[in-house]
Amino acid sequence: MNKLYIFLKYFFIVVWTVFVVAPFLWALTTSFKDFQSVNGGVTYIPWVDFEPNLEGWKVLIKSPARGGVDIIEPYFNSLFVTCTASLISIILGTLSAYALSRYTFKAGFVKNNDITFFFISQRIMPPIVLSIPFFLFLSSINLLDSLTGLIVVYIVLLMPIAVWIMVDFFNKVPREIDETALIDGCNPYQAFLKVVLPNSIPGLIVAGMFCIIFGWIDFFFAFILTFTEVQLLPVKIVALNSSVTPWWSLSASALVSVAPLIIVAFIVERYLSKGNLSGAIK
Amino acid sequence: MDLIANNLSYKPDDQYHLNEVSFNFKEGNLYTILGRTLSGKTTLLKTIAGLLTPDSGKIEFDGKNFLKVPVWERNVAMVYQQFINYPHLNVFENIAFPLKQRKIDQSIINEKVMDALKSVGLLGYENRKIQELSGGQQQRVSLARSLVKNAKILLLDEPLVNLDYKLREQLRDEFKNLFSKGLADETILIYSTTDPRETMELNGEVIVLDEGKVLQVGPAKEIFENPNSLKVAEISNDPPMNIIEAKISDNQIRFEGIDVEAPQHLSKLTEDGLKIGLRSSDIELNENGHEFEVELAEISGSETLLHLKRGDTKIIVSIEEVLNFKIHDKVKINFKIDRAYAFCADGKLASSPFGGLNG
Numbered sequence: 001m002n003k004l005y006i007f008l009k010y011f012f013i014v015v016w017t018v019f020v021v022a023p024f025l026w027a028l029t030t031s032f033k034d035f036q037s038v039n040g041g042v043t044y045i046p047w048v049d050f051e052p053n054l055e056g057w058k059v060l061i062k063s064p065a066r067g068g069v070d071i072i073e074p075y076f077n078s079l080f081v082t083c084t085a086s087l088i089s090i091i092l093g094t095l096s097a098y099a100l101s102r103y104t105f106k107a108g109f110v111k112n113n114d115i116t117f118f119f120i121s122q123r124i125m126p127p128i129v130l131s132i133p134f135f136l137f138l139s140s141i142n143l144l145d146s147l148t149g150l151i152v153v154y155i156v157l158l159m160p161i162a163v164w165i166m167v168d169f170f171n172k173v174p175r176e177i178d179e180t181a182l183i184d185g186c187n188p189y190q191a192f193l194k195v196v197l198p199n200s201i202p203g204l205i206v207a208g209m210f211c212i213i214f215g216w217i218d219f220f221f222a223f224i225l226t227f228t229e230v231q232l233l234p235v236k237i238v239a240l241n242s243s244v245t246p247w248w249s250l251s252a253s254a255l256v257s258v259a260p261l262i263i264v265a266f267i268v269e270r271y272l273s274k275g276n277l278s279g280a281i282k
Numbered sequence: 283m284d285l286i287a288n289n290l291s292y293k294p295d296d297q298y299h300l301n302e303v304s305f306n307f308k309e310g311n312l313y314t315i316l317g318r319t320l321s322g323k324t325t326l327l328k329t330i331a332g333l334l335t336p337d338s339g340k341i342e343f344d345g346k347n348f349l350k351v352p353v354w355e356r357n358v359a360m361v362y363q364q365f366i367n368y369p370h371l372n373v374f375e376n377i378a379f380p381l382k383q384r385k386i387d388q389s390i391i392n393e394k395v396m397d398a399l400k401s402v403g404l405l406g407y408e409n410r411k412i413q414e415l416s417g418g419q420q421q422r423v424s425l426a427r428s429l430v431k432n433a434k435i436l437l438l439d440e441p442l443v444n445l446d447y448k449l450r451e452q453l454r455d456e457f458k459n460l461f462s463k464g465l466a467d468e469t470i471l472i473y474s475t476t477d478p479r480e481t482m483e484l485n486g487e488v489i490v491l492d493e494g495k496v497l498q499v500g501p502a503k504e505i506f507e508n509p510n511s512l513k514v515a516e517i518s519n520d521p522p523m524n525i526i527e528a529k530i531s532d533n534q535i536r537f538e539g540i541d542v543e544a545p546q547h548l549s550k551l552t553e554d555g556l557k558i559g560l561r562s563s564d565i566e567l568n569e570n571g572h573e574f575e576v577e578l579a580e581i582s583g584s585e586t587l588l589h590l591k592r593g594d595t596k597i598i599v600s601i602e603e604v605l606n607f608k609i610h611d612k613v614k615i616n617f618k619i620d621r622a623y624a625f626c627a628d629g630k631l632a633s634s635p636f637g638g639l640n641g
């Protein structure tokens with residue numbers, strides 16, 4: 001029984017690992033191939049199966065005039081928009097989540113839970129429903145095709161995630177901790193900053209991670225709300241596709257675009273293994 | 283500097299949490315708030331701390347309107363029944379927190395924190411994380427944090443209730459020592475509890491609270507000897523006082539076919555619907571006594587609690603030794619009737635063996 005359990009455990013871990021890692025390996029090898037190696041049957045091992053070259057990667061940094069796509073500017077645009085929008089969303093979201101968790105709001109039949117649900121409901125709607133209002137809104141304030149406009153829209157999209165995660169988190173932090181801080185001489189702002197917030201770091205990290213992921217991978221709004229002035233990475237990658245699918249540069253760009261998320265995941269994992277996430281609140 | 287409350291009421295839903303509560307607490311004294319769970323003890327302490335604002339009523343401290351002072355300027359300290367500390371700080375930083383908040387010099391903070399650690403017996407633990415401490419130690423940390431402030435008002439909300447039996451006894455003794463020598467003369471100490479024994483041991487001024495209402499105020503001894511009503515007698519005894527519906531006539535107390543000669547302080551009572559109150563410790567096993575049937579026998583510590591029944595009358599007897607009984611066993615008991623109380627039909631004390639009212 002026990003042996004069977006161990007066998008099954010490792011069996012599924014191996015299956016899952018292959019399932020997760022294989023696409024990365026496939027993309028990695030493909031990014032070093034050229035037209036012939038891709039279309040000449042199944043090949044995996046560089047120098048044995050095929051001769052690796054850097055064409056796929058070079059396309060990404062060449063200017064369009066020289067036959068490349070130049071993803072460097074869209075890359076930094078994406079980083080800037082995602083980080084700024086995530087940061088603002090986390091700050092606003094944490095503040096509203098704390099208010100929703102600790103104070104009672106009432107306007108007719110609308111109470112705290114309804115307000116929290118209102119935030120989440122923004123994510124329930126299909127993006128296509130929001131696209132026209134967003135488009136009209138941004139054009140009316142002259143922010144179409146600009147980084148600022150994208151940041152504004154992304155805050156609307158990301159803040160609900162932060163509110164949702166943080167409300168739940170603050171509800172688990174005993175109210176008595178805030179009260180003790182007040183009794184110990186903190187005013188409500190100090191109680192929040194000196195006591196509640198330091199004990200909510202795990203929640204902040206989770207919320208931040210989700211904001212960064214959802215901001216980074218968004219294609220739809222980046223596609224609709226920008227034209228020529230500003231481009232974000234996901235849109236640019238799609239632009240790679242032409243009459244002949246350039247598998248090599250698509251693979252390279254896929255790896256480049258997933259890199260920041262992998263870095264975020266490693267940082268969070270490091271933090272997790274240090275035991276900082278668990279046991280902060282009993 | 284006295285703490286005076288006038289007709290405090292608080293009714294957040296359809297029930298009173300505080301109902302016209304008034305008191306006059308004098309500096310340097312220990313006040314015990316005794317009441318069952320949900321009687322409004324925590325509400326009262328939170329109101330004094332400023333965490334709750336009563337719907338009506340006044341609190342004055344040092345002659346000033348206390349309700350206008352925000353919590354963080356009130357200079358109170360509070361220990362909760364749950365062990366509340368700051369999980370992100372270590373033991374030293376936890377205790378130093380209120381002092382840092384006052385921007386006191388670091389060397390003075392060090393000195394004071396060490397003193398506080400010493401007085402709660404946690405020297406050597408200053409660099410530990412809170413999560414690494416046991417429940418009792420965590421509660422000591424929060425006690426140290428409230429002592430270090432030299433607060434004018436120290437509130438303890440059932441501080442021992444979540445500890446196991448042994449630790450509770452130990453900490454209770456330490457509390458008594460701390461309270462008797464460690465506190466400044468001008469501190470008002472308010473201690474809430476559900477435990478009558480704790481109340482008697484702390485031996486302060488007792489406020490009996492029930493459903494948000496003050497039932498009786500007086501020294502612990504007075505509450506124990508002369509509870510002014512049936513309710514107070516129930517709340518201030520553990521196990522609760524036995525209440526027996528009886529008739530008194532011809533100098534005899536009659537119930538369930540038993541006749542007991544009435545002691546002097548009960549003999550003159552003649553009204554209908556009298557209830558006789560007798561503590562579980564004032565009933566003893568006796569070969570020549572009256573026969574009762576065992577409903578349940580529980581052993582708690584070195585005591586045996588016998589739940590007995592005769593007709594419609596149910597009583598609890600506590601015996602100071604461990605004895606084994608089976609359900610439906612017959613036992614014979616005797617009443618120490620000269621220690622019996624009598625309550626009127628409306629629950630008011632009619633007579634007590636310690637000279638209350640008609641006695």
